[in-house]
């Protein structure tokens with residue numbers, strides 16, 4: 001566990017997270033700032049790109065960057081994914097074929113209670129039901145708010161926790177007065193694709209674009 005995002009990059013991610021939340025709030029027709037029910041109903045998880053982006057965006061670095069730089073998302077996040085100490089660490093751990101596999105925020109509303117707790121699980125559980133050749137992957141959970149003990153851990157914003165996808169873990173509810181935001185991109189050692197069709201299960205964008 002160490003601080004990986006500078007204050008400036010924490011701000012970039014906080015702003016993107018808040019914009020995604022606002023857009024999702026409008027789509028959910030939740031009109032009051034104190035109504036958070038719709039957030040816990042979707043498991044407190046917000047994907048940066050919709051799963052409907054299609055295989056081209058999911059596989060090609062230039063296409064991914066183009067879509068991931070357009071409103072409501074931030075171009076600066078692409079620099080964090082593809083050119084930062086986070087990327088260097090991921091390549092060190094997973095090798096030069098490392099890909100971004102998922103790109104998501106965990107947003108826990110204030111006083112969300114048990115509905116915002118994550119029970120014991122392995123991140124890779126859902127792959128068991130998919131027709132894929134599983135590749136090792138890891139989750140890079142990065143705090144976007146200073147977290148006190150009542151939120152889980154006492155850590156400053158920007159702190160990274162790296163977890164293998166097979167690590168059993170859980171988290172407590174947010175019982176604080178504050179929104180509790182984390183960015184949690186996941187990275188695989190190689191593309192994770194459907195065994196029969198070769199279509200990526202989620203994202204399969206190489207961090208190192210050998211062609212560039």
Ligand SMILES: O=C(O)CCC(=O)C(=O)O
Nearest residue numbers: 106118123170171172182
């Ligand atoms: O942010 C948290 O509380 C935990 C998130 C988590 O465990 C997950 O998304 O797998």
